[in-house]
Amino acid sequence: MNDLTEMLERSAADVPVGPPPLTAMHRTARRRRSYAVGLAAAAAVVVAAGSVALWPGSDVATRDLAPTASDSPSASPSEQTSVEAPPTGSRWVGMGQAVVAVPESWGTNATRCGTPTRDTVIVDEGVVETCAIAYPADTTSVHVRPRNGVDRVDTWTPIEIDGEQALRSPDERSRGFGTRYYAASVFLPERDVVFAASSSVSAHAVDDVLATITILDTLVAVPGFSSENYEFDDQSKARESYVRSLQAAGLRVEVVVDERMSSGIPGFVLSASPVPGTVVEPGSTVTVTVTG
Amino acid sequence: MDADPGPDAEFDDYVAARWQRLVRAAVLLGCSTHEAEDVVQTALTRCLVKWSRVRRADDRDAYVYRVLVNTLTDSRRRLWRGERPTEHLPELATPDATRDVIVRDSVDRALARLSPDQRAAVVLRYYAHLTETQMASVLDVAPGTVKSRLSRALAALALDPDLADHEETL
Numbered sequence: 393m394n395d396l397t398e399m400l401e402r403s404a405a406d407v408p409v410g411p412p413p414l415t416a417m418h419r420t421a422r423r424r425r426s427y428a429v430g431l432a433a434a435a436a437v438v439v440a441a442g443s444v445a446l447w448p449g450s451d452v453a454t455r456d457l458a459p460t461a462s463d464s465p466s467a468s469p470s471e472q473t474s475v476e477a478p479p480t481g482s483r484w485v486g487m488g489q490a491v492v493a494v495p496e497s498w499g500t501n502a503t504r505c506g507t508p509t510r511d512t513v514i515v516d517e518g519v520v521e522t523c524a525i526a527y528p529a530d531t532t533s534v535h536v537r538p539r540n541g542v543d544r545v546d547t548w549t550p551i552e553i554d555g556e557q558a559l560r561s562p563d564e565r566s567r568g569f570g571t572r573y574y575a576a577s578v579f580l581p582e583r584d585v586v587f588a589a590s591s592s593v594s595a596h597a598v599d600d601v602l603a604t605i606t607i608l609d610t611l612v613a614v615p616g617f618s619s620e621n622y623e624f625d626d627q628s629k630a631r632e633s634y635v636r637s638l639q640a641a642g643l644r645v646e647v648v649v650d651e652r653m654s655s656g657i658p659g660f661v662l663s664a665s666p667v668p669g670t671v672v673e674p675g676s677t678v679t680v681t682v683t684g
Numbered sequence: 685m686d687a688d689p690g691p692d693a694e695f696d697d698y699v700a701a702r703w704q705r706l707v708r709a710a711v712l713l714g715c716s717t718h719e720a721e722d723v724v725q726t727a728l729t730r731c732l733v734k735w736s737r738v739r740r741a742d743d744r745d746a747y748v749y750r751v752l753v754n755t756l757t758d759s760r761r762r763l764w765r766g767e768r769p770t771e772h773l774p775e776l777a778t779p780d781a782t783r784d785v786i787v788r789d790s791v792d793r794a795l796a797r798l799s800p801d802q803r804a805a806v807v808l809r810y811y812a813h814l815t816e817t818q819m820a821s822v823l824d825v826a827p828g829t830v831k832s833r834l835s836r837a838l839a840a841l842a843l844d845p846d847l848a849d850h851e852e853t854l
Contacts, residue, residue: 396841400811403791404708407717412703413725414696421732555741609734 476611479604484671485513485536486613488641490585491671492534493604500667508533508590515669516616527571532591534601536669538584545579554607556582563595574598578605608671612641614678616668617661628659631682638664642674649684658683691735698744699728705812706752712795712807713756727755746818753804753822790846797844802837809834 478484484491485500494513502512506520507527514535539545548559561577574595577588587605591597615637620630631647638645650662660683666672703724710720730751731738741747795803801823808814808822816834820827841847 396806396838397810397813399791399847400712400807404712404811407708407711407720409704409707410721412699412728413721414699417699417725417729417732418692420729552742555737555747607737607740609736 476608478671482604484606484608484611484613485515485669486608486671487515487536487538487585487616487669488583489608489612490580490583490587491606491608491613492536492587492601493606494534494601500669513669516618516667518618518621527573527590527592529571529592532593532597532601533589535586535588535590537586537588539579539586543577543579543586545581548577548579551578553578553580553605556580556607558605560602563598565595576602578602580607610674611671612643612674614638614643614664614666614668614670614672615641617664617680618668621661627657630661631659631680634661634664634680638678638680643672644675644677646677646679648679648681650681651684653683656683691739694739695728695732695735698748702745702748703728706748709749709807709812710752710756712791712811713753713804714796714800715756719759723756723759724752726759727752730755743818743821745812746814746821749808749812749814749818750822750824753808793846794841794844798837798840802833802840805830805833806837806841 478491478493482493482495484493486492492513495511497511499510499512501514501517502509503514503517504521505523505525506517507525508514508531509528511531512533514533515537517535517537543561545559545561548561551558551560559579559581561575561579564575566573566575571592573590573592574597575588575590576595576598577586579586587602589598589601591601615634617630617634620634620637621627623633624630635645635647653660653662662681662683664681665679666676672678706724706728707720710723711717715723727748728751731748738744738747795806798806804823805819808819809816814822816827816830819830823830825833
């Protein structure tokens, strides 16, 4: 249909086109990006409570980045729409900048023996009790984790998520101690993140969860610490290693030493707040509680 | 090895190469000349904010056209929402003086008779020169749908009296 191409070319050729407004585009884009960062700074209000020790390496935490009220970005509706946000009624949970949107009502690590007890996202689960319980009825869950030896990714189908190569497992139907459930996973090889969704509701419920996977541009998930606690022969290195991974993610760190837990190994990471997997603005402060 | 020119320089190069064609594609998609530049500016700004994502995309043109088509759809939806019934029209529509070129006018009228979906299919295929696979991704439809939209649009254009006249003037 060369005629049509020629006709369209001739028709459009006399459309007067001015020069591209590059400066205006850069200015608007910068404003939108800095709005996101502004929100991050506004969120980074450091509250000192109890025996708070600023980790020596996190010198950025000693700078007062908290803006005054007048510095807060004006939240005009048009600007708000440019900030990354999960779909209404849901929250993002993930590893790094690979996240999945789960309904607000879902639990986080609501599991027993590694099996969900209700709708939940599972991330940085830590030690799993050795026992087995049935997958409950009417429940959907998604586990966000690095790839493990059971993932047969060589048999998975290439897909694309936000312009990034990904692999999707075949749909699976299984019985978990009597309950029929459906499962499928998506693997992001560049990030070593697997989203493993399961549901006793329907195969659609699994698809719906996996359809919400996205790669964030500016926001970032709080890294997990459970692997740090068991990665080293000397467990006291966990604190140091976890702080480094938080800083590498662009987050500020406050370390709280829980004196009540000081009888064992010092530096064992007990908890992080916000909990691992929570999506926050870069520059946010994560409070890490460790044994003394 | 060449140094990475950086996302901003890369964006500028991309825009320098594509701006004119994107604006003209927007006109063929149904925008006025002025509206076309605004829509393309908005679409490219959205791309710039997410440039890291555009860079990751295998096919930048398909990505940018997708943002353009979505921006156009959004702006049309907003216009429609803003419409209020009124007894007296606030102003009279004045014909666009640049639109009196015969060829363009006949193509305009012919495209305007297509459904928005068919129009987008024709412009993306025969002006933006996207493949059917790219179009499926841009329009977020199955490749089969792209084919059927195109064939219906071509059938309609073949019968269009304005284009028949135009063929005679060629």
